[in-house]
Amino acid sequence: MSRRIGLFGGTFDPPHVGHLALAECAREALALDRVVFMPAGAPPHKRGRALSPAAARLAMTRLAVRGNPAFEVSAWETRRPGPSFTVDTLRWLARRHPGARLWLVLGADSLDEFPTWHRPHEILGLASLAVGARPGARAGGRGAARAAHAAPRGARRGMPRGRVVWLGNPPLDLSSSAVRARARAGRSIRYLVPDAVARYAERHGLYRAARGGGA
Known part of the structure; x- marks a missing residue:
């Protein structure tokens, strides 16, 4: 039986x-x-926003998934x-x-942008999409996933049916940009990030200065 691997990319900042x-x-x-959590090196959709150093984002992500x-x-x-x-x-992961059966895990907002991504049809040839619910959206009927027809209309264009699954996750209204804003304002980020991540960010002073928007 082939292995089933999920790829979850993002800045994780x-x-x-x-x-x-x-x-x-x-x-x-x-x-x-x-x-597989994959912190982005140079994300094309976030050009112009300063990121925390890659080493710091990697370290925080490793702390977050520990256990x-x-x-x-x-x-x-x-x-x-x-x-x-x-x-x-995805090509690297397939090699x-x-x-293995590959899945690309992403949020609903990223699905809206998917048609503008680099070679989206090649992505769909390599992996199916597992899409998280956005706040206020109905997570779907029975079971933890539903078919692609529930995806946002704009994101559906050109997507083969059966290549998108809508996950029944709790749609938390939380973003990395909101966490950064709270930290910059001197407010607690406890319970928004794992304790080890909060301690790392504080120890290294990552979010004391404004870094711009993004999630």
Whole structure:
């Protein structure tokens, strides 16, 4: 039986409990053997926003997933030059896990942007999409996942049916930008991020100065 691998990419600046809840929901709903968290090196859709150093984002993500044997963190995107295109990462993951069934885990807002991504149809040839619910959206009927017809209309254009699954995750209204804003304002981020992540960010002074928007 082939392995089932989920790829979960993002800046993870910082990783928060919403990321972890979505990854765990995908793991459970899709019977994934592994969820690979992939901090982005140079995300094309976030050009112009200063990111925390890659080493810091990697360290925080490793701290966030610690204790879950099904989660791992890869530094592949942060170590390669140029933009971090998901299609390239999926090709790398397919070579690393030959014969595995691949899933790309992402939020509903990212699904809205999917048609503008680099080579989206090639992405769909490599992996199915597992999409987390957005706040205020109905997570779907019975079971933890539903079919692609529930995806946002704009994101459905050109997508083959059956390649998108809508996850029944708790739709937490939380973003990395909101966490950064609270930290910059001197407010507690406890319970929004794992304690180890909060301690790391505080110890390294990551969010004391404004870094701009983004999630």
